[in-house]
Amino acid sequence: MRMSQIFGQTLRETPSEAEIASHQLLLRAGFIRQLAAGVFSYLPLARRALNKIEAIMRQEIDRIGGQEMTMPIVHPADLWQQTGRWYKIDAEMGRFKDRNGRDMVLAMTHEEVVADLVRQEVRSYRHLPRLVYHIQTKFRDDPRPRAGLIRVREFTMKDSYSLDTDWDGLDRQYRLHYQAYFNIFHRCGLPVIAVGADVGMMGGSLAHEYMYLTPAGEDTLLLCQSCGYSANRQIARLRKTATAAERPLELEKVATPGAKTIEELANFLGVEKARTAKAVFLIAAYPPGTTEPQIRQESFICAIIRGDMEVNETKLANTLGASSLRPATEDEIRLTGAVPGYASPVGLKRASQATGGSKSAFIVVVDDIVPQSPNLVAGANEAGYHLLNVNYGRDYSADFVADIAAAQDGDACPNCASPLQAVRGVEVGNIFKLGTHFSEKLGCTFTDVDGQEKPVIMGSYGIGSGRLLACIAEEHHDEQGLRWPVSVAPYPVHLIALVGRGSSDTMTTADQLYADLLAAGNEPLYDDRDESPGVKFNDADLIGLPLRLTVSERALKQGGVEMKRRDQSERRIIPLAEVLQVVQSELKQMEMDILEQVREVNYPD
RNA sequence: CGGGGUGUAGCGCAGUUUGGCAGCGCACCGCGUUUGGGACGCGGGGGUCGGCGGUUCGAGUCCGCCCGCCCCGACCA
Numbered sequence: 001m002r003m004s005q006i007f008g009q010t011l012r013e014t015p016s017e018a019e020i021a022s023h024q025l026l027l028r029a030g031f032i033r034q035l036a037a038g039v040f041s042y043l044p045l046a047r048r049a050l051n052k053i054e055a056i057m058r059q060e061i062d063r064i065g066g067q068e069m070t071m072p073i074v075h076p077a078d079l080w081q082q083t084g085r086w087y088k089i090d091a092e093m094g095r096f097k098d099r100n101g102r103d104m105v106l107a108m109t110h111e112e113v114v115a116d117l118v119r120q121e122v123r124s125y126r127h128l129p130r131l132v133y134h135i136q137t138k139f140r141d142d143p144r145p146r147a148g149l150i151r152v153r154e155f156t157m158k159d160s161y162s163l164d165t166d167w168d169g170l171d172r173q174y175r176l177h178y179q180a181y182f183n184i185f186h187r188c189g190l191p192v193i194a195v196g197a198d199v200g201m202m203g204g205s206l207a208h209e210y211m212y213l214t215p216a217g218e219d220t221l222l223l224c225q226s227c228g229y230s231a232n233r234q235i236a237r238l239r240k241t242a243t244a245a246e247r248p249l250e251l252e253k254v255a256t257p258g259a260k261t262i263e264e265l266a267n268f269l270g271v272e273k274a275r276t277a278k279a280v281f282l283i284a285a286y287p288p289g290t291t292e293p294q295i296r297q298e299s300f301i302c303a304i305i306r307g308d309m310e311v312n313e314t315k316l317a318n319t320l321g322a323s324s325l326r327p328a329t330e331d332e333i334r335l336t337g338a339v340p341g342y343a344s345p346v347g348l349k350r351a352s353q354a355t356g357g358s359k360s361a362f363i364v365v366v367d368d369i370v371p372q373s374p375n376l377v378a379g380a381n382e383a384g385y386h387l388l389n390v391n392y393g394r395d396y397s398a399d400f401v402a403d404i405a406a407a408q409d410g411d412a413c414p415n416c417a418s419p420l421q422a423v424r425g426v427e428v429g430n431i432f433k434l435g436t437h438f439s440e441k442l443g444c445t446f447t448d449v450d451g452q453e454k455p456v457i458m459g460s461y462g463i464g465s466g467r468l469l470a471c472i473a474e475e476h477h478d479e480q481g482l483r484w485p486v487s488v489a490p491y492p493v494h495l496i497a498l499v500g501r502g503s504s505d506t507m508t509t510a511d512q513l514y515a516d517l518l519a520a521g522n523e524p525l526y527d528d529r530d531e532s533p534g535v536k537f538n539d540a541d542l543i544g545l546p547l548r549l550t551v552s553e554r555a556l557k558q559g560g561v562e563m564k565r566r567d568q569s570e571r572r573i574i575p576l577a578e579v580l581q582v583v584q585s586e587l588k589q590m591e592m593d594i595l596e597q598v599r600e601v602n603y604p605d
Numbered sequence: 606c607g608g609g610g611u612g613u614a615g616c617g618c619a620g621u622u623u624g625g626c627a628g629c630g631c632a633c634c635g636c637g638u639u640u641g642g643g644a645c646g647c648g649g650g651g652g653u654c655g656g657c658g659g660u661u662c663g664a665g666u667c668c669g670c671c672c673g674c675c676c677c678g679a680c681c682a
Contacts, residue, residue, distance in 0.1 A: 012617085534642040537641075
């Protein structure tokens with residue numbers, strides 16, 4: 001490609017809206033342009049890098065038996081109504097009506113459509129197992145897109161779907177993906193870790209997320225250096241220590257004027273935060289029922305946790321089977337008879353009439369360490385007063401006792417009790433055991449060997465290609481610009497012609513080298529523009545192709561062309577006759593270096 | 606949705622306080638010089654100052670409403 005012909009320009013200055021390196025550099029180097037919040041065009045350079053990434057994904061998924069197809073972006077709403085997600089998902093779903101007034105959905109993901117195909121195509125166990133995938137656009141109207149390509153509203157995803165007759169089959173395909181995904185990321189030059197993840201409302205049994213660790217990430221992960229335990233904070237477990245075993249003491253009301261937070265309370269009374277009980281009030285919304293999907297069921301939740309811990313909303317929602325949680329307003333708290341700042345479940349009516357309005361229930365959830373923590377300080381439900389020696393079971397009861405605590409940096413590992421480390425990461429992929437959730441809702445059944453009709457067992461596996469591109473840029477750049485791994489670089493070679501006045505041989509030599517490289521299958525990005533050397537070198541550094549060749553009068557006088565790797569500072573003069581061969585072996589070496597990163601990983605059992 | 610910021614040429618910004626010709630740098634076009642790390646000279650083109658309404662003789666500037674974009678939080682199959 002001649003740079004004099006390429007569509008798109010480099011920018012000297014960083015557009016002000018970009019904050020993180022990948023966003024800034026992808027904009028400056030002419031890879032992407034933003035159309036609207038979280039909606040981007042991918043210019044030719046980005047498209048070529050994405051093509052490389054997608055080729056790697058195809059190879060790895062084909063290798064584990066995947067069959068590529070393409071499913072639509074526009075879906076009829078009734079499919080999504082059948083699985084309930086039309087009702088469950090709120091504004092994040094893109095909806096419109098077609099010209100006949102029929103409700104339509106923009107694809108957020110493709111489980112529904114896969115399942116629809118499966119119920120048409122799969123009748124017998126002879127049609128299973130299968131693995132299908134596609135690379136297709138998704139739209140999720142995220143409330144807050146950010147950080148360039150890291151979090152967008154429209155994006156492309158490689159999503160595969162496994163179809164099995166039994167759970168062992170699902171486990172097999174899941175494990176194959178577990179390794180294939182590492183291969184994909186490693187071949188793209190991206191270091192990742194797999195962490196246990198929330199299975200949420202998908203009815204599945206297991207999920208992993210592939211995380212690229214970076215402070216720019218928005219997921220928090222808890223890692224154990226000593227035993228290898230790793231999990232998204234949403235589900236991370238922790239080892240909790242019970243407070244000293246004591247006999248329950250007499251309940252006692254004490255004045256605690258102004259002590260509305262746990263911090264203030266602990267200071268005022270001179271007790272450890274672990275000796276207090278915190279009441280957190282939330283409103284839970286439940287997934288719509290199949291019979292009356294339009295009615296949004298809500299209930300009032302009082303979560304009790306020890307004062308030294310925080311409530312983990314994902315764990316709490318999973319305990320409740322709720323689809324979402326939001327903090328209750330102070331007015332809603334008062335409706336229950338509790339007093340904000342001095343609240344506890346002690347003495348509260350648990351009956352539904354206590355809440356009024358549309359809230360049909362009042363549910364108390366207690367963290368599982370609280371019953372082993374006797375004589376806690378809790379609110380008296382009276383402004384300015386708390387109760388000493390509150391004991392679970394004696395003074396109040398619960399609808400659920402479960403682990404609802406958020407793991408924090410320094411907490412004890414659930415397996416080995418070593419301190420957990422909290423780090424940030426970007427989720428570049430996930431794998432998910434769906435089970436029969438979608439097949440049951442959409443009637444995907446097959447006739448098994450025994451003549452019985454059974455639901456197809458599904459898994460879904462996704463990698464966002466744009467986000468992956470951004471993470472690679474985030475990992476591989478320096479002050480000067482991008483530094484693409486050879487496996488995903490838009491072009492392997494950046495050929496620069498430095499042509500001064502009256503040195504037409506330089507241009508001829510460069511043109512010839514361009515043609516030779518093209519013919520050898522190493523298409524270079526050829527800077528044939530009438531620009532100064534500084535502009536050309538700076539653009540080359542910015543775009544970040546792995547290998548740079550400079551043809552100039554000076555280099556020719558020294559006996560050839562100059563070669564420089566983007567990731568090294570050393571420059572070599574290569575005799576003209578050897579250039580093709582040296583380029584070939586240099587690229588080969590870089591490819592080998594990347595393949596060395598690809599390795600067998602242990603599946604965490 | 607809450608909090609903060611911002612919107613002036615393709616990009617980066619000044620001008621808004623105190624109303625009075627719409628500016629600077631880079632980029633772009635033409636001519637010439639220059640050619641190993643973002644060259645120079647001369648000439649030139651490009652604007653609904655986010656939008657609508659109001660105040661005023663006069664609004665980029667003051668007032669009201671709306672919108673876009675960015676950041677923090679909420680949210681995230």
